[in-house]
Amino acid sequence: xxxxxxxxxxxxxxxxxxxxxxxxxxxxxxxxxxxxxxxxxxxxxxxxxxxxxxxxxxxxxxxxxxxxxxxxxxxxxxxxxxxxxxxxxxxxxxxxxxxxxxxxxxxxxxxxxxxxxxxxxxxxxxxxxxxxxxxxx
Amino acid sequence: xxxxxxxxxxxxxxxxxxxxxxxxxxxxxxxxxxxxxxxxxxxxxxxxxxxxxxxxxxxxxxxxxxxxxxxxxxxxxxxxxxxxxxxxxxxxxxxxxxxxxxxxxxxxxxxxxxxxxxxxxxxxxxxxxxxxxxxxxxxxxxxxxxxxxxxxxxxxxxxxxxxxxxxxxxxxxxxxxxxxxxxxxxxxxxxxxxxxxxxxxxxxxxxxxxxxxxxxxxxxxxxxxxxxxxxxxxxxxxxxxxxxxxxxxxxxxxxxxxxxxxxxxxxxxxxxxxxxxxx
Numbered sequence: 001x002x003x004x005x006x007x008x009x010x011x012x013x014x015x016x017x018x019x020x021x022x023x024x025x026x027x028x029x030x031x032x033x034x035x036x037x038x039x040x041x042x043x044x045x046x047x048x049x050x051x052x053x054x055x056x057x058x059x060x061x062x063x064x065x066x067x068x069x070x071x072x073x074x075x076x077x078x079x080x081x082x083x084x085x086x087x088x089x090x091x092x093x094x095x096x097x098x099x100x101x102x103x104x105x106x107x108x109x110x111x112x113x114x115x116x117x118x119x120x121x122x123x124x125x126x127x128x129x130x131x132x133x134x135x136x137x
Numbered sequence: 138x139x140x141x142x143x144x145x146x147x148x149x150x151x152x153x154x155x156x157x158x159x160x161x162x163x164x165x166x167x168x169x170x171x172x173x174x175x176x177x178x179x180x181x182x183x184x185x186x187x188x189x190x191x192x193x194x195x196x197x198x199x200x201x202x203x204x205x206x207x208x209x210x211x212x213x214x215x216x217x218x219x220x221x222x223x224x225x226x227x228x229x230x231x232x233x234x235x236x237x238x239x240x241x242x243x244x245x246x247x248x249x250x251x252x253x254x255x256x257x258x259x260x261x262x263x264x265x266x267x268x269x270x271x272x273x274x275x276x277x278x279x280x281x282x283x284x285x286x287x288x289x290x291x292x293x294x295x296x297x298x299x300x301x302x303x304x305x306x307x308x309x310x311x312x313x314x315x316x317x318x319x320x321x322x323x324x325x326x327x328x329x330x331x332x333x334x335x336x337x338x339x340x341x342x343x344x345x346x347x348x349x350x351x352x353x354x355x356x357x358x359x360x361x362x363x364x365x366x367x368x369x370x371x372x373x374x375x376x377x378x379x380x381x382x383x384x385x386x387x388x389x390x391x392x393x394x395x396x397x398x399x400x401x402x403x404x405x406x407x408x409x410x411x412x413x414x415x416x
Contacts, residue, residue, distance in 0.1 A: 101294065101312070101315060101316075102312060103307060103312060106303060106306070106307060107307065110303065110304070110307075116302070116303055117303040118298065119294050119298060121294075122298070123295065125211075125295075125299055126295065126298045126299055129211065129298065129299050129300050130298070132216070133216070133300075133302045
């Protein structure tokens with residue numbers, strides 16, 4: 001009886017919570033980002049490359065995606081370009097998150113459909129500030 | 138830190154610039170003062186503290202006060218204030234200032250310059266609507282170290298990403314190296330940084346149409362807050378605006394201001410002359 005009540009409570013929370021997919025081939029970065037973004041009230045999922053992220057998005061679109069640029073199998077930019085062509089793929093707010101911090105890379109990311117750009121290393125203040133800027137908080 | 142040492146630093150800060158250091162902020166002291174102790178060659182913080190019980194060097198006192206008075210700041214923080222500036226305050230002057238096309242703005246307690254440069258970027262973003270208007274932004278602080286940083290207009294990767302949308306980063310900043318960005322000269326030129334202690338007489342300051350003094354007054358004792366705010370309000374013209382922190386309770390320190398509806402933190406003069414209803 002207690003388990004059933006808890007299950008219902010969790011189910012209700014996950015429906016109300018916004019979702020964020022963290023796409024990065026570094027497990028450490030995923031874990032750090034997931035902790036920061038969960039603390040901001042998001043239900044986080046972690047994915048390790050662009051192809052898996054794309055497959056997950058065809059099943060269900062998250063509200064936000066924190067996306068690494070350099071990943072094996074499919075890069076962040078390739079994923080982003082394919083995502084924006086999917087039906088409903090314009091919905092997720094995408095923050096491209098990378099160590100590439102020259103203006104050329106930033107412009108390319110924005111042209112590909114990123115909503116914001118996060119330069120690594122980041123901290124919780126930066127992620128929160130970026131989420132606020134694009135209306136996720 | 139011993140309570141007696143905390144009290145020594147606290148009274149030094151109050152004597153020099155009127156700022157109150159609450160015991161809850163004592164945790165900041167070690168991290169802020171250790172670099173000062175190192176600079177002056179003291180092996181430990183207690184060794185430096187000892188000299189404060191005698192007659193310390195004025196330059197040491199200045200470094201200590203600057204280190205303790207420094208506050209963190211971010212670009213466009215909070216964004217609501219800059220939306221208010223862009224969508225309510227500046228449009229008011231577009232319409233209402235046909236004769237006087239000079240707009241003076243003061244960022245009081247400007248820290249590392251993010252507030253002043255955010256004001257400058259907000260104005261540049263609507264430059265078309267303000268054509269022919271001369272803008273002067275004065276930004277002041279009591280820390281010469283932090284003023285040097287503000288004047289340099291350079292920010293590291295953490296600072297530049299805190300509050301600044303990437304579109305504005307590209308528009309208003311140039312990369313210096315892999316981890317540093319500098320505000321573009323055109324925007325930088327709009328702001329003039331200078332040392333000013335808010336406890337001082339303000340008679341020599343010009344009239345300011347818009348004053349930003351957000352989250353600064355609560356650092357003073359109540360009586361000092363009232364005096365500083367009163368002197369600032371004497372610099373406002375009869376249709377001037379002042380931004381204070383949205384959570385600051387000003388009722389206890391002034392009856393000269395009215396809050397502007399729907400714009401938390403924005404105030405106008407109760408006895409002012411505005412081209413809209415004050416309610």
